[in-house]
Amino acid sequence: MGIDAGLDAVPTLSKGAESDELPKSPSPRSDLFEVQQIPGRGRGLIALRDIAKGTRIISETPLLIVKSMPQPALEKTLAAKLKVMSKEQQRQFLSLHNNHPGQYAFGGIVKTNALPCGSGSSTGGIYPTICLINHSCLPNSHNNWNDDHKTETIHAIKPIQAGEEITIDYSHGDPSHIRQQHLRQSFGFDCQCTVCSLPQRELKASDTRRLQTQRLDDKIGDPTRMLSQPGASLADCRSLLRLLEEEYGEAPASSAARLYYDAFQISVAHSDRPRASMFAERAYRARIVCEGEDSPLTQRMKRFMDNPASHNNFGVYSTKWKGSDKYSPSSLNTTEFEAWLWRRAN
Numbered sequence: 648m649g650i651d652a653g654l655d656a657v658p659t660l661s662k663g664a665e666s667d668e669l670p671k672s673p674s675p676r677s678d679l680f681e682v683q684q685i686p687g688r689g690r691g692l693i694a695l696r697d698i699a700k701g702t703r704i705i706s707e708t709p710l711l712i713v714k715s716m717p718q719p720a721l722e723k724t725l726a727a728k729l730k731v732m733s734k735e736q737q738r739q740f741l742s743l744h745n746n747h748p749g750q751y752a753f754g755g756i757v758k759t760n761a762l763p764c765g766s767g768s769s770t771g772g773i774y775p776t777i778c779l780i781n782h783s784c785l786p787n788s789h790n791n792w793n794d795d796h797k798t799e800t801i802h803a804i805k806p807i808q809a810g811e812e813i814t815i816d817y818s819h820g821d822p823s824h825i826r827q828q829h830l831r832q833s834f835g836f837d838c839q840c841t842v843c844s845l846p847q848r849e850l851k852a853s854d855t856r857r858l859q860t861q862r863l864d865d866k867i868g869d870p871t872r873m874l875s876q877p878g879a880s881l882a883d884c885r886s887l888l889r890l891l892e893e894e895y896g897e898a899p900a901s902s903a904a905r906l907y908y909d910a911f912q913i914s915v916a917h918s919d920r921p922r923a924s925m926f927a928e929r930a931y932r933a934r935i936v937c938e939g940e941d942s943p944l945t946q947r948m949k950r951f952m953d954n955p956a957s958h959n960n961f962g963v964y965s966t967k968w969k970g971s972d973k974y975s976p977s978s979l980n981t982t983e984f985e986a987w988l989w990r991r992a993n
């Protein structure tokens with residue numbers, strides 16, 4: 648949440664919004680959730696029935712999309728965009744929470760609510776319903792920008808029970824002191840989720856795991872290591888998976904998808920077709936859970952699963968694992984298969 652907003656002009660509403668009372672917006676209609684007031688959190692989404700892992704909870708078109716820019720320019724851009732929106736859309740935008748009230752009213756709303764349109768994107772989207780979803784450091788849902796459909800989707804990444812709040816993660820899996828500072832500064836609340844409320848010793852253990860996952864992630868991304876020590880890089884992917892399972896109960900689908908894709912790339916670069924295909928399949932399955940079958944990245948993983956050699960980097964580092972083409976893992980039990988997959992001795 649919250650692409651950087653910079654603003655500097657006094658916000659003005661469109662003529663229509665100034666002159667008339669803004670119409671009330673109907674609550675979003677869904678048999679999966681309803682918007683409720685939640686003590687200490689403002690509005691939030693509550694599940695109306697049990698929701699299975701992998702369910703698409705909502706897919707929503709943005710009210711507006713805006714690039715990150717200095718505050719004065721952003722305020723002017725937003726004023727212009729609001730002017731051409733319907734009264735209902737204006738009302739939806741203006742009813743969103745603003746944790747940064749002051750000179751730049753529109754920009755404050757964007758800063759509090761915008762979700763990046765894709766990983767690392769400097770463009771953010773504002774949504775009437777998705778922007779009502781509150782944060783947890785151990786979320787039950789995942790938000791994703793579908794660039795083909797130009798919509799934001801929310802998927803359940805674990806089973807959600809009727810009556811439970813639907814949550815996403817506003818932070819980046821950082822240790823507690825970093826993420827709590829970020830949540831306080833950017834969103835104005837002290838997080839009291841199940842992780843942040845752990846007893847001191849357990850919270851410290853969680854922080855250590857989160858730090859380790861970040862370090863492992865960096866190590867896996869090192870191309871030199873991938874080239875010279877692919878076996879060690881693959882072992883790091885497996886260690887990362889274990890750490891994530893320990894911290895989150897099961898590895899969050901989006902993290903699992905990324906690390907399986909890393910393992911795929913290591914295998915591909917050294918010409919290991921069967922393992923590459925298997926890792927791509929796991930990345931594909933994880934992407935289905937958190938983004939759905941129609942996500943461009945899910946479809947990309949499916950293509951690699953069917954034909955790993957279609958990846959640009961197939962064989963670029965070496966052909967040292969090429970021989971594994973001849974090996975058929977179909978006769979192995981689960982333990983043997985996992986050992987084979989991660990290139991571990993039994």
Ligand SMILES: C[S@@+](CC[C@H](N)C(=O)[O-])C[C@H]1O[C@@H](n2cnc3c(N)ncnc32)[C@H](O)[C@@H]1O
Nearest residue numbers: 688689690744746760778779780781782834836
């Ligand atoms: C994107 S909005 C979410 C919807 C908001 N609750 C509302 O009523 O419009 C973000 C704001 O929600 C509140 N919020 C989100 N997650 C929270 C949490 N875990 N605990 C307390 N407040 C939270 C904070 O005020 C935050 O600035």
